[in-house]
Amino acid sequence: MQPFAYVRPATLSEALTLLDEHGPDASLLAGGTDLVVALRNRTLRPKVVIDLKRVAELRPSISDEEGWTTINATSVLTDISEDQRIRARYPALVDAAVTVGSAQIRNRATLTGNICHASPAADTAPALLVYGAIANVASVRGTSRVNLAEFFVGPRQTVLQPGELVTSIALPADATPRGATFVRITRRRGVDLATISLCCMVEATGRTQFAFGAVGPRPFLVADESGLLADLDVGDAAKDEVLRRLLTQASPISDVRGSREYREAMLLVMSRRALRLSIARLAAA
Amino acid sequence: MRIHVTVNGAERDLEVAPNTTLLDFLRDDLRLTGSKECCDLGECGACTVLVDGRSVNSCLMLAVEADASEVTTIEGLAKDGRLNPLQDAFLAKGAVQCGFCIPGQVMAGQYLLQRNPHPTLAEVREGLSGNLCRCGGYVQICEAVLAASEVGR
Numbered sequence: 006m007q008p009f010a011y012v013r014p015a016t017l018s019e020a021l022t023l024l025d026e027h028g029p030d031a032s033l034l035a036g037g038t039d040l041v042v043a044l045r046n047r048t049l050r051p052k053v054v055i056d057l058k059r060v061a062e063l064r065p066s067i068s069d070e071e072g073w074t075t076i077n078a079t080s081v082l083t084d085i086s087e088d089q090r091i092r093a094r095y096p097a098l099v100d101a102a103v104t105v106g107s108a109q110i111r112n113r114a115t116l117t118g119n120i121c122h123a124s125p126a127a128d129t130a131p132a133l134l135v136y137g138a139i140a141n142v143a144s145v146r147g148t149s150r151v152n153l154a155e156f157f158v159g160p161r162q163t164v165l166q167p168g169e170l171v172t173s174i175a176l177p178a179d180a181t182p183r184g185a186t187f188v189r190i191t192r193r194r195g196v197d198l199a200t201i202s203l204c205c206m207v208e209a210t211g212r213t214q215f216a217f218g219a220v221g222p223r224p225f226l227v228a229d230e231s232g233l234l235a236d237l238d239v240g241d242a243a244k245d246e247v248l249r250r251l252l253t254q255a256s257p258i259s260d261v262r263g264s265r266e267y268r269e270a271m272l273l274v275m276s277r278r279a280l281r282l283s284i285a286r287l288a289a290a
Numbered sequence: 291m292r293i294h295v296t297v298n299g300a301e302r303d304l305e306v307a308p309n310t311t312l313l314d315f316l317r318d319d320l321r322l323t324g325s326k327e328c329c330d331l332g333e334c335g336a337c338t339v340l341v342d343g344r345s346v347n348s349c350l351m352l353a354v355e356a357d358a359s360e361v362t363t364i365e366g367l368a369k370d371g372r373l374n375p376l377q378d379a380f381l382a383k384g385a386v387q388c389g390f391c392i393p394g395q396v397m398a399g400q401y402l403l404q405r406n407p408h409p410t411l412a413e414v415r416e417g418l419s420g421n422l423c424r425c426g427g428y429v430q431i432c433e434a435v436l437a438a439s440e441v442g443r
């Protein structure tokens with residue numbers, strides 16, 4: 006690993022000032038499970054690493070206020086999957102959080118880091134997309150809120166501008182009863198990236214949303230407003246037709262984890278499965 | 291940078307360069323070579339230690355991040371020269387073949403049993419899914435964790 010300076014700000018304003026000062030020479034450190042690999046591989050060569058874990062405002066916490074559940078930037082995936090409120094309200098996010106890496110990775114990796122790293126295969130992205138999550142963004146210039154659906158630009162690229170960081174991710178309270186499920190295919194269980202991943206949410210109104218990962222340059226969200234997918238009286242053939250239409254936005258590539266053709270075929274299979282599971286979760290809600 | 295860490299119960303105060311991983315710090319500076327360096331990517335689990343009670347890949351953590359933390363390595367499990375029940379179970383079940391992955395497997399098992407004292411086989415497999423054994427001795431390793439979970443029941 007090449008040398009770098011390590012700074013550990015105690016407050017958000019200190020962290021933002023440092024980030025503003027050092028610009029592209031700085032890397033942010035939350036859980037480190039992506040950053041330390043990049044430092045060792047020298048794909049990143051920062052002059053300064055800014056550790057966010059001791060920033061008072063970013064300490065691990067999950068809080069409820071004004072209809073939002075807010076997950077602070079340094080909350081790790083284990084914190085999220087073990088939180089009773091998250092388990093009750095956002096089960097698909099728990100499905101996703103417990104599939105990331107291994108117990109050791111989940112004890113260090115943060116939800117915010119998973120999103121900011123912006124891998125097309127980020128496991129938590131599809132669930133956050135269907136739940137309508139937002140990222141709270143801060144810089145020395147002020148704060149803003151970004152809908153996750155507008156957050157991802159491309160592989161490892163987000164809308165974040167130099168000097169900006171995500172202070173928390175917030176999920177809106179459920180307005181209507183809903184059932185959501187996250188499913189994915191990997192070559193082996195544990196410490197593997199998704200070949201494909203997706204999250205389905207069926208609302209009591211009949212609206213159905215899908216978000217997909219690892220089948221395009223960025224995770225993306227699509228919706229069926231017709232109510233057909235959620236309708237128990239509609240046959241599989243008619244549902245497949247709707248699913249195929251929703252899947253036209255997927256543009257999977259062939260790589261070591263699977264071919265384009267395999268991914269396309271599995272997208273339909275896994276979409277059907279997630280739809281059935283989500284309908285069952287809605288009925289149980 | 292100067293860091294203060296408690297390693298296996300002993301307080302240490304040492305100077306460490308920011309570009310040193312916790313694993314290198316443990317092995318090279320503290321001479322605790324039980325934790326192994328293998329993939330250096332967080333995929334094999336050979337470097338697993340506990341930091342403030344949670345299992346982590348010490349190759350994915352900078353030593354400076356451990357400042358003010360408590361670290362437990364494989365060397366910290368035995369007390370007064372006696373192996374702990376999980377280590378005993380690894381011996382009793384013949385779970386150690388070449389032995390390279392075992393410190394990491396034991397630490398991952400230790401963390402699992404702390405959280406879930408009586409896991410099912412499926413839970414053991416899931417709990418150890420971040421630890422690779424190139425000898426392929428998973429059956430005995432899982433049996434050892436299950437056997438340790440029965441001790442004192």
